[in-house]
Amino acid sequence: MSTTDLLIRKDDLSSTRLRTSEDQRLADGQIRVRIDSFALTSNNITYAAFGDAMNYWQFFPTGEEGWGTIPVWGFGAVVHSLHPGVAVGERLYGYFPMASSAVLTPERLSPERFTDGAAHRAALPAVYNQYFRCRSDPLYTTDTEDIQALLRPLFITSWLIDDFLEDNDFFGARPGAMLLSSASSKTAYGTAFQLAQREGIEVIGLTSAANKAFCESLGCYSRVLAYEELGQLPADKPCVYVDFAGNGALRRAIHTRFTNLKHSASIGGTHVDQLAASGSGKDLPGPRATLFFAPAQIKKRTSEWGAEAFGQRMVQAWHAFIARVTDAKAPWLRAEHHDGGAEVQVAYAEVLSGRGDPRVGYVLSLSAPPSR
The missing domain is CATH 3.40.50.720 (NAD(P)-binding Rossmann-like Domain)
Structure with missing residues (x-):
């Protein structure tokens, strides 16, 4: 099997290329996730623009000098697991590369989430290293995956x-x-x-x-x-x-x-x-x-309120927000799907240019899309 990813030239964000490579062999304790869909917004352009200053390029190193992959938020399914606590077929939400698949090393598992324990991510902000297990995620519903990918982070x-x-x-x-x-x-x-x-x-x-x-x-x-x-x-x-x-x-x-x-x-x-x-x-x-x-504000408020109260406040605010965004009479946002390398490159160029329709949210996939 192989993985396709979109590489971005770090010193010229408009320069992109697709790369296909053989899947790496899993080690004990690792899982392979098929990345079914991810959102691309101006927020991701910020990740690239501050890629060196804020270490965003370090989350998913490409192994190629001068080229990086932009982190994105999206959904995937476990297709191969050598970890006893994570089953094949489990659905996850989290921080992924712009790619068709990713290898994770789950640690600190709970029913709600786990952390990727890859060594190169250990010093990076913990909030980006968490993967939410959809079956126990209080924000997850199957019919709002697109809105979650676009707006949740x-x-x-x-x-x-x-x-x-x-x-x-x-x-x-x-x-x-x-x-x-x-x-x-x-x-x-x-x-x-x-x-x-x-x-x-x-x-x-x-x-x-x-x-x-x-x-x-x-x-x-x-x-x-x-x-x-x-x-x-x-x-x-x-x-x-x-x-x-x-x-x-x-x-x-x-x-x-x-x-x-x-x-x-x-x-x-x-x-x-x-x-x-x-x-x-x-x-x-x-x-x-x-x-x-x-x-930093998450850390402060979690310390002051406790993790459970923090989560409850955020969930309440989230539901109020998406109710307004998805209001059938006057929605603020509609998802537009683009699948495959060529379409992903076109969508990336559109978002980078800043000329897109603000009512449109791009939901992209570099893997064979599941039935929608």
């Missing part, structure tokens, strides 16, 4: 951003405004959905003119402005900037204009062509732009 980040801001009393910007760039992105509107439930907070979405109508249609933003309309906001307005775009010029404009900017949080980099210009932000007026790292 993003919404957890959104939920944590909202919690982080509330945990810090919105850095003194309540009453005031939260400015969210790349407002049409899934992580941004998930954050807006949460923030809209807070008292004294105006949630302002910043987006391209082309996506303004879409963002307004969601109903979770108090107000939506195209990037060139930033001047419509009072310069002395107390505010927090939540940067989902990584656009250096926009960040500079916000830091320069708003004299009462209380906090500047950097979440991701959807505007890949602007990342080089974004720099560290050390020379910007106002607060220094600070990278938000979701695993």
Whole structure:
């Protein structure tokens, strides 16, 4: 048997190639997972853009200098197992390479999940090394796999951003405004959905003119402005900037204009062509732009609330969110499937360009797709 994976040139994210290689032989304690489907969103482009700085390339090393594979979230089935605690046929959700299959080394098994114990992942953030066993996963339903793949990891980040801001009393910007760039992105509107439930907070979405109508249609933003309309906001307005775009010029404009900017949080980099210009932000007026790292907030809240209470709060928020996203009368998102190497490459180029329809979510497969 063989595995197909999509390789990305680390110094040129637009350069890709498909590689097919013989499946590696399993060692005792390992399993092989057929990766049936995975989501591709701007979040994954962020993984690539920060691949070296944040060690994302290290999760699934390719063995080829200069080439990496982008981690994605998706579903798979165990097709070969040399681990007594994991049966062939078991369905899993978790962090996979853009490939048709993956080899995992399950450790610390519970009915709900296990951790991949591969040596090269030991020093990487634990949250990315967990695999959820679908039969016992409180978030799993068979009919929502596409939505889970597309939104679950993003919404957890959104939920944590909202919690982080509330945990810090919105850095003194309540009453005031939260400015969210790349407002049409899934992580941004998930954050807006949460923030809209807070008292004294105006949630302002910043987006391209082309996506303004879409963002307004969601109903979770108090107000939506195209990037060139930033001047419509009072310069002395107390505010927090939540940067989902990584656009250096926009960040500079916000830091320069708003004299009462209380906090500047950097979440991701959807505007890949602007990342080089974004720099560290050390020379910007106002607060220094600070990278938000979701695993740190997970660790803090798990310690404070306990793992069970943390999970219960997150599950409750998730169900409320997907109920709105999948509302039959006005859905926010629809999944679009693309199977096979050529289609996956085309979809990747579309997401990388940032020109896709914000209502479309790409669900991809490099393996022979199961019947849907």
